[in-house]
Amino acid sequence: MSLLFVASVLLLCTASCCALTCPNITGVPQVPLPYLDSVKFHYKIQISVDDLNQTLDATEYYDHVNNQTFLYLDQATMRSKMSYDYNFNQVFTVDELANTCSVADYNGTQGSVSLIGMHAEKGPQFVKYPFVWNSGYNATSMGVAVIDGIQTDHYQMCLSHEDGNLTYQLDIYFSSQNWSMPAGQNAPVRIDLNATVDSTTTGSHLYTYKFYDYHDSTSKELWKPDLPGDIVCEGRKDVPVAPDPPSQMQLRMEVVMGSYLQQVYQYFDYDNKMLRVDITGDNINTPHMNTIHNFKDGLQYMYYPATGLCDIKPIPPDSMFEDTVVVNSSLVSMIVPNHFGALANATYCGVTMFLGYKGHCWKANTVALAHDFYFNGTAAWVQDTYYNSVDEFNGMITPLGMKQVYTSQQNNGTVNYNVTYNYEFDMFDYHPRILDSDVFHATECFNESQKTEIILKFPNDVYPMIKASPANFSKAVVSATLEHSKVLPTRVVPKTPYTVIQEPDQKSKTNVTYVYVGVTLLGVPNVKGDSVEMVPQPSLAQAISDVKSAVQGGEFILRFNTNAEIAADSEYFNTQDDLIRGQQPSPPPAPSGGKVGVSTGVVVGVSVAMLIVGIMVGCFIMIYRSKRASSQYAYTMQD
Incomplete structure (x- = not known):
């Protein structure tokens, strides 16, 4: 009878709270857990989840000087990227496979997020009680251990979380002082995490974290992530104020669609209300064409050098050069083309790289065109994404390029169907004034x-x-x-x-x-x-x-x-x-x-x-x- 009573007590203890309590370490010497660089550090992790027979790749980046934290998780069904902007107290979550971005306010402190913890396989946002570095933990020194051929210092510790339903038993391995690593000594090598949960909580229990490519502020490695770019994140607060473009400018563009390349020269003079666009082509599919829009006489001059023909007519309200605004059915007025910086109707999509330069990204709304200029379809839609660099010293804007998704509605005699074309406009030789004196004569x-x-x-x-x-x-x-x-x-x-x-x-x-x-x-x-x-x-x-x-x-x-x-x-x-x-x-x-x-x-x-x-x-x-x-x-x- 007494044995049955004891067994019952042990069973109740295991199912309720006793198994969730860290072991008694009274009298066991404790030492501070080594600190990582307090300025900045980053590393890659291979996370193995024993219960799911699954291994994930991840990256973590911490910059305590510039108030940035970056977490990235790559798995077969999801590529989740989380960026923490402590300047505006926002967190960005990007699903790269679905190409979606969400923004939420964040009230946590820097360094309080990590992929080391329960539910890491679901994404950084699901790790409720993460293990974070440099939190002043004490641990039991377990001596020296060789992990993956690296001599390490082994530490053991236990974390019991406040709500009492989750306990972490951790074995943490740092490279030893006498073992040279790319970023010096005491680099993280591995963490074995055993999570114990109560009967009301489900989830994976055994996690193994293998760290590699560790770098800190003393490293020559200059890699640094940015907040999401080239994607619209509604509600973001880090939107720069785009400066007004100069009233005159000229540039050269290369238009790329697949293997097809076309040269375009553009001259813009808002002071005199004029635009000139020279398009060079193969004279078969896209003939060489020079076009001038003179808004002070309301005329479009379109000249074809290959044939010597020229056509003069009123500037079309639905200009393919996006330089017109329609006042009424026929009366037009000149506007600044969007890729020169007038981005009132575009949504900011972050900082990204374009042609090897870091630039600001702006995505315009999809616009329905009155005519299909290029493919003679029954309808057409266009969406432009612009890339500009802004000089932080003088505020001058420089257009880098534009990506365009052109959708043409075709009809095969029975049904309508859409064909999508992707164009890239790479911009070079930009000058904030007109250098040539004879570009506007007709x-x-x-x-x-x-x-x-x-x-x-x-x-x-x-x-x-x-x-x-x-x-x-x-x-x-x-x-x-x-x-x-x-x-x-x-x-x-x-x-x-x-x-x-x-x-x-x-x-x-x-x-x-x-x-x-x-x-x-x-x-x-x-x-x-x-x-x-x-x-x-x-x-x-x-x-x-x-x-x-x-x-x-x-x-x-x-x-x-x-x-x-x-x-x-x-x-x-x-x-x-x-x-x-x-x-x-x-x-x-x-x-x-x-x-x-x-x-x-x-x-x-x-x-x-x-x-x-x-x-x-x-x-x-x-x-x-x-x-x-x-x-x-x-x-x-x-x-």
Whole structure:
């Protein structure tokens, strides 16, 4: 009877609380458990769960200086990544297989999370009572043990948790002081964890943690995880304020779809409300195409170099370049394209790598297009993800690239079906201003009868400017012409090279060097645009008259970045037609012995005879072509 009573007592004790109590260690010497680096450390773990016949891979990262903790668990059915942001007190949970991200507020302290504990196989968020390093634990020293060929110091300890239904019995192995490891001594090698639970708790009991690739703040290893990037995590608080983009910029893009590569050059000028996009293709599936959107005349100029054809029409409301906003059914206005930084309609998706650079990610909402631009489908949808880097010192934004998912709805005669295309736009050669002066002219879309070349004369003072920077000189010529002609940039074409001639000066009786500069003005398109930014346009004759008045009044002045100002010769103004008809004197011939050469794109010492011959030949071609040109647009350059 007494034996039965004792057995009953033992059974009750085992089923209730006695087995959940750590053994009595009174009188057993205790030593502090070794500490890991208090600055930062990370390692990889192989977790074996005995009850499930399963092994998992995991990574843990702790950065006590920058307030970051990162846990990653990889198994067959789940890849769970948890990132703790202590700056905003949030925890991010990413399921990489499902490509989902959730965000929750977190009130815990740094270092209070770990994969070492009960239910680690379910993910970091399910480990209710984790074992955490550097918590001031005392343990029993069990001497030296060889684990996986490594000499280790063996420690044993027991943790009984507050609610009384879970106890951890741990055997912990650190590399010995006299055993060299990549990150020094006392690196974690293995933990054997035996979890004892009461009858109301279910779960795996036996866990083995094998540590490898341990590094701390003294290591040369620079690996550092980031908060989730390239994925939308609704509710995250670490969203940067995207700075406003510059009002002018140009860049080059490579468009990649599978093995197909296409070059795109883009020029954006919000000040003058203009956009130019040059697309190079194989002239079969995607022909080479140059497109200009001029919102101040409301027109789209689309030129095909391979055929010489040009089409002028109002800017389409559903522009494929995403530079328009529709005010009403036909009236459009210019907006800043999203990949330049106007991200009001996009959702922040973190910091990620793009083209080898770390950048901010923004995902736009899916947009239904009015037309299927590329695949002639019955409908189309597009979703863009943008990647920008932001200079932390000056706040300047640099576009890195864009990924686009283009969905085309096709019909096989019976049912509709969707085809998805994935594009990547890699962006290079970005400049926050327009470097070229001639990118916005549309001379290819005008026949010769609508073009007039003006010839201006400048003193030799401009020659150093030309030699130093032909591009800046050309830009100064275009700027002055735009200022005084009051036409739009689509109607001004700079001409190079420039003619430098030595002429006898009647007053000084010496040879004086002058520079003759040509610039072409274009007529007014006979197609009516429709945009908010439209402004009245002077006729070609009026524009020429205004430039002539400015020259004769000494007001046609070239201005340079060096604050230098050089005015055109007020006594000289010619057009091609004037020279051919002989209404004004042409530049005199250079004196004998004049030097002839080429320097920095400038023709030096060209005689007036050659100048006249060149102009006459050009005019003959112009007259011949003007007789054959019959349309403002859609004409062939074969003429």
